[in-house]
Amino acid sequence: MSELATHPTRPTRRDEAWRYSAVEALEGVDLDVWRDITIAPGESWSECLVIEDGADTAATELRRLRIDIGAGARCAIFAIAAAAEYARIEIEVRMGRGAHFEMGGITVGGRDTVREFVTRVVHAEPEATSNQTVRSVHWGKGTGNFLGSIDVVRDAQKTDAAQDFKGLLLDRGASVNAVPQLEIFADDVKCAHGATVGQLDETARYYMAARGIPPELSRRLLVQAFIGDALVGLSDDDTRERLMRVALDKLDKHL
Amino acid sequence: MLQIENLSAEIGGTKILDGLSLSVGAGEVHAIMGPNGAGKSTLAYVLGGRPGYEVTGGSVRFDGKDLLDMEPHERAAAGMFLGFQYPVEIPGVSNVQFLREALNAQRKHRGEEPLNGGEFLKLAKEKAALLKLDMDMLKRHVNVGFSGGEKKRAEMVQMGILDPSFAVLDETDSGLDIDSLRVVGDGINAIMRQPGKGVLLITHYQRLLQVVQPDYVHILSQGRIAKTGSADLANQLEAEGYDKVMAA
Ligand SMILES: Nc1ncnc2c1ncn2[C@@H]1O[C@H](COP(=O)(O)OP(=O)(O)O)[C@@H](O)[C@H]1O
Numbered sequence: 035m036s037e038l039a040t041h042p043t044r045p046t047r048r049d050e051a052w053r054y055s056a057v058e059a060l061e062g063v064d065l066d067v068w069r070d071i072t073i074a075p076g077e078s079w080s081e082c083l084v085i086e087d088g089a090d091t092a093a094t095e096l097r098r099l100r101i102d103i104g105a106g107a108r109c110a111i112f113a114i115a116a117a118a119e120y121a122r123i124e125i126e127v128r129m130g131r132g133a134h135f136e137m138g139g140i141t142v143g144g145r146d147t148v149r150e151f152v153t154r155v156v157h158a159e160p161e162a163t164s165n166q167t168v169r170s171v172h173w174g175k176g177t178g179n180f181l182g183s184i185d186v187v188r189d190a191q192k193t194d195a196a197q198d199f200k201g202l203l204l205d206r207g208a209s210v211n212a213v214p215q216l217e218i219f220a221d222d223v224k225c226a227h228g229a230t231v232g233q234l235d236e237t238a239r240y241y242m243a244a245r246g247i248p249p250e251l252s253r254r255l256l257v258q259a260f261i262g263d264a265l266v267g268l269s270d271d272d273t274r275e276r277l278m279r280v281a282l283d284k285l286d287k288h289l
Numbered sequence: 290m291l292q293i294e295n296l297s298a299e300i301g302g303t304k305i306l307d308g309l310s311l312s313v314g315a316g317e318v319h320a321i322m323g324p325n326g327a328g329k330s331t332l333a334y335v336l337g338g339r340p341g342y343e344v345t346g347g348s349v350r351f352d353g354k355d356l357l358d359m360e361p362h363e364r365a366a367a368g369m370f371l372g373f374q375y376p377v378e379i380p381g382v383s384n385v386q387f388l389r390e391a392l393n394a395q396r397k398h399r400g401e402e403p404l405n406g407g408e409f410l411k412l413a414k415e416k417a418a419l420l421k422l423d424m425d426m427l428k429r430h431v432n433v434g435f436s437g438g439e440k441k442r443a444e445m446v447q448m449g450i451l452d453p454s455f456a457v458l459d460e461t462d463s464g465l466d467i468d469s470l471r472v473v474g475d476g477i478n479a480i481m482r483q484p485g486k487g488v489l490l491i492t493h494y495q496r497l498l499q500v501v502q503p504d505y506v507h508i509l510s511q512g513r514i515a516k517t518g519s520a521d522l523a524n525q526l527e528a529e530g531y532d533k534v535m536a537a
């Protein structure tokens with residue numbers, strides 16, 4: 035059976051959720067890789083997703099999660115996309131009453147790689163809270179994307195949803211795209227989103243140089259400080275260090 | 290230990306330093322005074338190798354080496370410390386991390402072993418105490434949320450930890466109240482008033498010079514040293530102002 039028969043319609047850049055994706059890299063890739071997770075009411079579940087260089091890392095790496103967070107349950111995901119020509123971490127979340135979703139995401143990459151987070155958070159019931167923080171650091175002609183949609187249904191009063199993106203471009207040819215999409219049908223709702231893009235603070239780098247810190251190290255320290263924001267909600271030190279190391283190793287190799 | 294000869298420099302094509310010569314021997318403290326815009330900070334940055342400050346003529350030798358040929362971080366490793374008029378904030382990086390990285394980068398450059406966490410903290414505590422800066426301040430991000438005076442004290446704690454052989458201190462006294470001025474001045478003496486060390490102290494006020502007594506005082510005007518004298522020159526400036534002293 036051919037790929038075409040299994041997936042009659044392949045995404046194109048005209049599809050909202052694939053706007054900045056390397057859709058050409060999907061050729062022959064099985065898209066139907068959704069992992070379904072159900073978190074029972076009151077339970078906690080957390081996961082660390084790492085796309086890093088390894089023997090079995092493919093040219094295209096997809097991680098697709100569908101998560102149902104029961105009433106009063108907590109879900110925390112910390113993730114990094116640091117390898118593959120095209121890496122996509124896609125998370126769909128449905129939140130019950132009083133549930134909490136915490137997401138910290140990092141993309142890093144150079145050459146002409148594309149690495150992205152695509153999230154859809156549905157506040158389906160009242161009083162749920164969600165917090166998403168994504169930091170993207172790119173160089174060469176690398177691209178980082180964060181497409182995050184937040185849907186608040188009519189009954190989901192007292193929703194508190196936050197989404198924060200910052201991009202750091204180390205070279206002129208690199209780019210980041212942030213596409214927040216808010217659909218809010220309830221009226222008593224707090225919804226915050228922010229997106230900024232910048233470059234390394236050269237004044238800070240000179241200050242560091244004046245104290246003896248060479249340029250590669252000042253870059254590393256500033257990038258570490260920058261992506262640290264995405265890991266603030268992560269209480270496990272080992273996991274935080276691991277994610278940080280994956281990001282900084284990639285940066286140091288500058289590939 | 291520092292010989293500046295006929296140094297000229299530009300910022301964005303505008304000539305700021307214009308044939309400046311100055312020599313500082315080991316064990317000496319030289320004060321540089323001068324009106325706003327005279328080029329004092331420019332001199333400091335040129336010595337520190339700041340990008341954008343283009344040397345168009347002259348030479349600077351530091352311990353016999355060509356200073357202008359070194360990268361900024363190499364100058365620091367060679368023993369040069371630049372105290373900033375406006376210390377820079379670095380959100381997300383703690384003072385402790387910053388200074389440990391800086392000290393160990395310098396040590397590595399000189400082929401010395403790095404200090405471990407415990408050794409470093411001991412040193413940092415000692416120097417923070419010297420400048421009467423609360424150790425908790427060093428756990429905070431570099432200069433973020435520090436008052437003007439705290440930033441200047443923190444600069445001197447940095448200097449204490451890095452233990453340079455030569456310090457260029459750009460208006461380290463500005464923004465300090467009387468008590469802080471004393472603490473900072475005593476700190477400079479403790480760290481830098483040593484036989485093999487030299488200091489270039491840029492200041493507007495003679496207040497600091499009462500604590501850190503200079504061997505020479507220079508007036509920088511229009512991009513060069515216009516007058517040199519003993520510590521007395523600072524008193525004279527304080528009493529009579531630049532115009533009168535320069536005209537004399
Ligand atoms: N970044 C800059 N671009 C252009 N001119 C500058 C810049 N920085 C300083 N200058 C000019 O250089 C001259 C000397 O400045 P500066 O060295 O800061 O003086 P001082 O420290 O003695 O007050 C001033 O005329 C100032 O306007």
Ligand SMILES: [Mg+2]
Pocket residue numbers: 329330331374459460
């Ligand atoms: Mg100045």
